[in-house]
Amino acid sequence: MGRIQLFPECVALLGDVVRSRDSDRAALHAAMLAAIAATNRRVPPLDPLRVTVGDEVQGVYPTLGAAVEAAWFLRDELLGSAEVRIGLGGGELRVIDAERGIQDGPAWWNAREAIERVETLAAKPGHRSARTAIVDARAASNPLTDSLLRLVDAHLAGLGEGARRTWRDLRRGLSNLRAAEAEGVRPSAISQRINDNALRPLADVAAAVTALP
Numbered sequence: 001m002g003r004i005q006l007f008p009e010c011v012a013l014l015g016d017v018v019r020s021r022d023s024d025r026a027a028l029h030a031a032m033l034a035a036i037a038a039t040n041r042r043v044p045p046l047d048p049l050r051v052t053v054g055d056e057v058q059g060v061y062p063t064l065g066a067a068v069e070a071a072w073f074l075r076d077e078l079l080g081s082a083e084v085r086i087g088l089g090g091g092e093l094r095v096i097d098a099e100r101g102i103q104d105g106p107a108w109w110n111a112r113e114a115i116e117r118v119e120t121l122a123a124k125p126g127h128r129s130a131r132t133a134i135v136d137a138r139a140a141s142n143p144l145t146d147s148l149l150r151l152v153d154a155h156l157a158g159l160g161e162g163a164r165r166t167w168r169d170l171r172r173g174l175s176n177l178r179a180a181e182a183e184g185v186r187p188s189a190i191s192q193r194i195n196d197n198a199l200r201p202l203a204d205v206a207a208a209v210t211a212l213p
Contacts, residue, residue, distance in 0.1 A: 166194060
């Protein structure tokens with residue numbers, strides 16, 4: 001038997017599509033594969049994001065910030081196609097069989113607990129916007145991050161389609177001019193979306209969270 005690879009401090013990402021049974025599964029799968037490929041190019045993983053069983057995706061990241069960045073980027077890539085629920089688990093991870101992608105350990109147990117937690121929470125009145133949860137057993141964990149991510153979820157859920165695209169463009173560093181060209185509107189319209197929806201403070205929060213160890 002080969003030597004088991006160990007990651008003592010990492011963050012596992014587990015995602016599933018909300019209400020996937022109501023969608024065109026073939027179109028959803030194609031959109032998911034494209035979004036995953038784009039996310040893997042954007043955010044360097046320890047183990048690349050990939051589709052596993054059914055509509056679930058999983059990946060492993062060196063920091064919580066990188067895992068959150070991947071989660072948000074994936075969701076932004078799937079705008080208009082699907083909404084994804086994300087569970088993040090911090091802790092130890094063991095690669096038991098690299099060839100077959102078999103992994104185990106507290107990071108995955110925590111990610112599963114997190115995704116079940118956010119699914120349960122989203123079914124409760126007043127929490128329908130919840131899409132992300134964290135269960136973090138690492139020494140670097142911050143107990144405020146879990147609630148902070150759901151505040152971001154709530155803000156994103158309140159955005160219209162245009163404002164959500166502008167959030168995506170802002171996070172990717174597009175100028176108002178380039179974002180306006182892509183949307184077919186004037187740059188002033190982009191500025192208005194940013195100001196009316198408080199997107200810059202939200203982007204500041206996102207920058208702080210994605211820098212977390």
